[in-house]
Amino acid sequence: MSSWKDPEIAGVRALLASRQPAPGEPLPSRAERRAAADAFGEMGSLPPGCFHEPMAIGGVKAERIVPTGAVEGRRILYLHGGAYVGGSPRSHRPLVARLADAARSAAVSLEYRLAPEHPFPAAVDDAVEAYRHLMAEGVWPERTIIAGDSAGGGLALATALKLKDEGLPQPAGLFVISPWADLTQSHATHETKAGDDPMIARDRLDEAAAEYLGGTDAKTPLASPVFGDLAGVAPMLIQVGSEEALLGDSLLLAERAGHARVEVRLEVWPEMIHVWHAFGGQLGAARRAIAAAGAWMDGKLV
């Protein structure tokens, strides 16, 4: 599709195209890609007065992000994207800060262990450990949201499943952006949206899935939560762009969770791309999505 109703998304697409390696040029190394993601985040601006500092929680490194209007006692446990092999609290700092600001809550942005150095279930273990320590520190589940984008969205759902397995209380809500929740890439949107998705290529997903899984079956619910029994998990808000190869993950998730009597709100944002929220400076639709999600989280947190 050559013309977009939203002129801003065309600009973002041009920016993304300019950053693609030239044909024949080798991909940057993993270390270079991780450093570039961090640099992208470090470039972004934070809401005025928003504070951040390194921390550790239950032995897991993290970053504490406190917007000026944060209501005492609230926490967003944020799980960044990056296909389980990249990303960090630094790469996602502006996004997390804007979401936390919109939800009037402090955030703990987790530096969970990455594959291939630390394959499944290291990331899930880290997220559950962090949640458990938040509770031990006196944060109420009713005042906690678990949120994440892309792989971090899948991880948020896996964490909710694991909490259920362990008899721990669910948080007040799950907010997932463009979640990667099916590591088998089973949905037709991997075909039908392939030509319109400027960010997600199936072979790269398969590669990252193999590195993360390290031999575990891709249908394992804690790796691909759409295959889990979602009954009893917290209310969820799913935001996804209409141009995503991963659109199908969100559709499947809404279907599975809704069927299992979970409170579900699925929002499909027309013309938007994978985790468009990260382009808050460029896209009005990013700011509107963050505002809508913030209002939803604010409403769920007592």
Add this chain to the structure above:
Amino acid sequence: MSSWKDPEIAGVRALLASRQPAPGEPLPSRAERRAAADAFGEMGSLPPGCFHEPMAIGGVKAERIVPTGAVEGRRILYLHGGAYVGGSPRSHRPLVARLADAARSAAVSLEYRLAPEHPFPAAVDDAVEAYRHLMAEGVWPERTIIAGDSAGGGLALATALKLKDEGLPQPAGLFVISPWADLTQSHATHETKAGDDPMIARDRLDEAAAEYLGGTDAKTPLASPVFGDLAGVAPMLIQVGSEEALLGDSLLLAERAGHARVEVRLEVWPEMIHVWHAFGGQLGAARRAIAAAGAWMDGKLV
């Protein structure tokens, strides 16, 4: 499922069970069923100060409903449910009044022609005719919502498709409650939710579909809008209960519309049943759903 987390829904289920004909007893006649639906609506209370009167629009009978806080110039064109063979502005008056009140808008509740007396496409023709006359009277599309429940939800979507076909402007939004949007009953939820749905039985749907279609193919987009090309239709809010045999219609609709770059918000409400909004006096979840839908419509209407 014998125990529900929401005690109010258990009460509504008991009420519905008490109204079922005893085994072996014949179904009431069509005229009796239509009269009973009207009586259900006439029993319900309206928001204080809400005004209603009969009207006609473009030769179609209707009811005008004006809540006290209605913003001048706004209109909800409401299309009641009843499987295309029943229902009326009278049966749905309390529901429409509460929705209009929540959206701060007057409503025109249409008495479109019913099957089998008037098969497809009479209902679609009436809805398009009413919309066209609203425009001719000076109501802006940007200040109009087309809304409906069950068959009326499917009809709202069919109307939007027909407006597109005729080059007429889309309304500001489409709000559909538990829409019946697939008259082929193709989705698995007709099986998986059959035991939990106290209102919708597949054989009754098939019977009503046959009466409405009068020989037209059930896959005709103006009868089953999930089979239509939804690109370019107005933003839509879909609210559906997790216990509905028709849950799949909403899932399919969200999938088809989202894929086609329509702004979609799908809400699955746990434990709720077909058009639970009609039990506003009994269910807090009905009042909350109406409030959420009202806020969405209020935000879409300039």
